[in-house]
Amino acid sequence: xxxxxxxxxxxxxxxxDYNATTPVDPRVAEAMAPHLTxxxxxxxxxHPYGSEPRRALAAARAQxxxxxGGRPEELVFTGSGSEADLLALRGAVLAxxxxxxxxITQATEHPAILESCRALQRLHGARITILxxxxxxxxxxxxxxxxxxxxxxxxxxxxxNNETGALQPVAELAALAHARGALFHCDAAQAVGKVPLDVQxxxxxxxxxxxxxxYAPKGAAALYVRDGVRLEPAAYGGGQEHGLRAGTENVALAxxxxxxxxxxxxxxxxxxPARIEALRDDLHRRLAVALPGRVHLNGPERxxxxxxxxxxxxxxxxxxxxxxxxxxxxxxxxACHSGAHAPSxxxxxxxxxxxxxxxxxxxSLGRWTTQAxxxxxxxLLVAAATR
Numbered sequence: 001x002x003x004x005x006x007x008x009x010x011x012x013x014x015x016x017d018y019n020a021t022t023p024v025d026p027r028v029a030e031a032m033a034p035h036l037t038x039x040x041x042x043x044x045x046x047h048p049y050g051s052e053p054r055r056a057l058a059a060a061r062a063q064x065x066x067x068x069g070g071r072p073e074e075l076v077f078t079g080s081g082s083e084a085d086l087l088a089l090r091g092a093v094l095a096x097x098x099x100x101x102x103x104i105t106q107a108t109e110h111p112a113i114l115e116s117c118r119a120l121q122r123l124h125g126a127r128i129t130i131l132x133x134x135x136x137x138x139x140x141x142x143x144x145x146x147x148x149x150x151x152x153x154x155x156x157x158x159x160x161n162n163e164t165g166a167l168q169p170v171a172e173l174a175a176l177a178h179a180r181g182a183l184f185h186c187d188a189a190q191a192v193g194k195v196p197l198d199v200q201x202x203x204x205x206x207x208x209x210x211x212x213x214x215y216a217p218k219g220a221a222a223l224y225v226r227d228g229v230r231l232e233p234a235a236y237g238g239g240q241e242h243g244l245r246a247g248t249e250n251v252a253l254a255x256x257x258x259x260x261x262x263x264x265x266x267x268x269x270x271x272x273p274a275r276i277e278a279l280r281d282d283l284h285r286r287l288a289v290a291l292p293g294r295v296h297l298n299g300p301e302r303x304x305x306x307x308x309x310x311x312x313x314x315x316x317x318x319x320x321x322x323x324x325x326x327x328x329x330x331x332x333x334x335a336c337h338s339g340a341h342a343p344s345x346x347x348x349x350x351x352x353x354x355x356x357x358x359x360x361x362x363x364s365l366g367r368w369t370t371q372a373x374x375x376x377x378x379x380l381l382v383a384a385a386t387r
Contacts, residue, residue, distance in 0.1 A: 003368060012329070014327060016363045019163075019190060019307070021213070023215065025215035025259075028256050029217075031256065056251055058072065060077075060258025064257055064261045068197050068207060068224055070226075074225055075222055076222060077220075077253075078221045078234070080221050081110075081210035081221045086116050088206040089103065091234065092206070093124060093153060093232075096154075100151055103155075104177075105117055105130055107345075108158075109187065117156075136164075136350065139168055145176050153182055154184070155176075157186060159197065160188070160194070162190050163310055163362055164347075165307070170184075170186055171203055185204065185207070186207045191305065192210070192213070220257040233245065276307045276365050283309060287311065294313050294314040297309075309364070309365075310360055310361070313361070319332050322361065325380045325381060325383075328380055330362060331364075332361060343358050
C-alpha cells in the first residue's frame, strides 16, 4: 500500500533516522485524539464517563499484546522504554529475595539497561556480569552458559541493537537462562514492528515495547510480563497496571500504542519488511559501487534489522560527513562532549578501532522511505565523501 506523504517530513531533509524516533502515523494520531478531548474520564470510574476510557484501555492492551504474542493481562503500560527496562530489572532483582542477586547483560545494550544494572549494583548489592560480543556484535551462547550461576536471577539481552541492527539469538539465550532457573528480559524496543516477534517462541519472561520506535508518540511504552513472574512495583499506590505501576492510566497514549501495534501487525503480515530491506540494500550497493573499497559494514550481514545500515567510510568522520550533507537526517554512534567526539561504545565493544568507529554512519529507514530518497541520499553522501 502506498502511503500519502507524512506532514512532518514534507519538504524536509531525507529522513534516515527511524531508529532514533519515528514520526507519529496520522492514523495513530487520529485514534488517540478523542481521548484527549471527548473521552476524558478516569477508566477506574464506575459512572458513564469511565466506560469508554476503560473499554479503550482494554482494547489497546489486547492490541499490543497480540503484536508480541502475549495475553492482554500480561501487558503493563509504562511511560517509556527506559521505565519498562527499569521495572523489569529492578523489579526482578528486588522480588527475587536473594541476598546476593546476580544479573547478566551484554556490552552493547542500551544505556537504560547498563545504567540500571549499575544502579542495582550500587544500591542493592547486585553482582553484574557484562558479556562480550563478537566482531559483528552478537553474544555467544557459550559465554552466557559459562557466566550463569545459582545466584543468577535475571539475564537481559536486547532483541536488536539500535546502532547496527544486530539481532541477538534470544531464544537460545533464554533457554540457557531458564535451565539455570533465571528469568530472561529482552529489550525489544528496536525490533518490535520491524521483524516478527513472539514471546512464546522466544521463551522470554519480560519484553520491552516502545511506542516512538513504532510510529506512536513518545511517552507510550509497555512491558510484557509473563504470567506468574513476580516483580517489585515501579510505583506504589492505587494498584493500576496489575499493581506494578500505580497512577491513573494515560488512556490516550495507550490507545496510540495499541493503534500503532495493530498497524505494525498488518504491515508485518503484508511483507513490509522486505520492501524496507530492498531499499536498505540498494543504498548500501550504491555507496559501495561509488566508493570502491572504502565502505565497510558494521554488524552482521544477515542477522540484523531489515531497516538498518551502519557503515564506516574510509577517510571520513561520520559527524563531519553528516554536517556536510544537511539534506540528510541521520546519526552516528559517537558521543559529543565539549566539542570532542568519542567513538561509539557499541562499535568499540565489537573490537573496532577509533578510526573506524568515528567514521560510522547509521542510516535507518522506515515507513515513509522512498526509492527516490535512497537515490538522493546515496548521491549526496558519495559527493561529500569524495570532496
